[in-house]
Amino acid sequence: MKKILLLLVAAAIVFVIVMKLRLYIRDPLAKVERDDIAVNGDVRVMINYANDVLLEDLSHGQHRIYLVQHWNRTPGVPVRPLQCLQGVVCLTDAEQTAVTPIAGAGRGVSMSDTLVQFVDESGSKVKITLR
Numbered sequence: 493m494k495k496i497l498l499l500l501v502a503a504a505i506v507f508v509i510v511m512k513l514r515l516y517i518r519d520p521l522a523k524v525e526r527d528d529i530a531v532n533g534d535v536r537v538m539i540n541y542a543n544d545v546l547l548e549d550l551s552h553g554q555h556r557i558y559l560v561q562h563w564n565r566t567p568g569v570p571v572r573p574l575q576c577l578q579g580v581v582c583l584t585d586a587e588q589t590a591v592t593p594i595a596g597a598g599r600g601v602s603m604s605d606t607l608v609q610f611v612d613e614s615g616s617k618v619k620i621t622l623r
Contacts, residue, residue: 513542514585518538518579522622523621524547527617557569560603567591571592594612595613608620
């Protein structure tokens with residue numbers, strides 16, 4: 493029994509190491525602001541090894557997903573569906589996931605290791621602070 497458990501743990505560690513750029517894990521300490529007003533409860537922020545940001549926005553009765561990656565710094569919606577374990581972890585289809593840019597994607601985009609800002613399709617300024 494111990495050998496099986498050890499083998500499963502080792503397999504999980506290898507999986508995480510190999511998929512580190514595709515695996516987005518929830519960041520419970522991240523803060524989200526929309527037009528300088530804090531958004532609580534209706535959003536989930538997930539990050540990967542490279543601090544790319546996946547934002548699940550459940551507010552306004554809609555389920556919107558925004559993905560901002562360091563390699564192109566263009567906020568967008570993933571082209572292919574994500575494989576997610578509800579609210580904890582998501583797996584993308586590739587390390588550089590194809591996204592459909594949101595309207596106004598080129599305006600106000602800034603990205604660092606602790607701060608991501610962009611304008612969403614409704615014209616609201618979204619600010620994500622990572623800790």
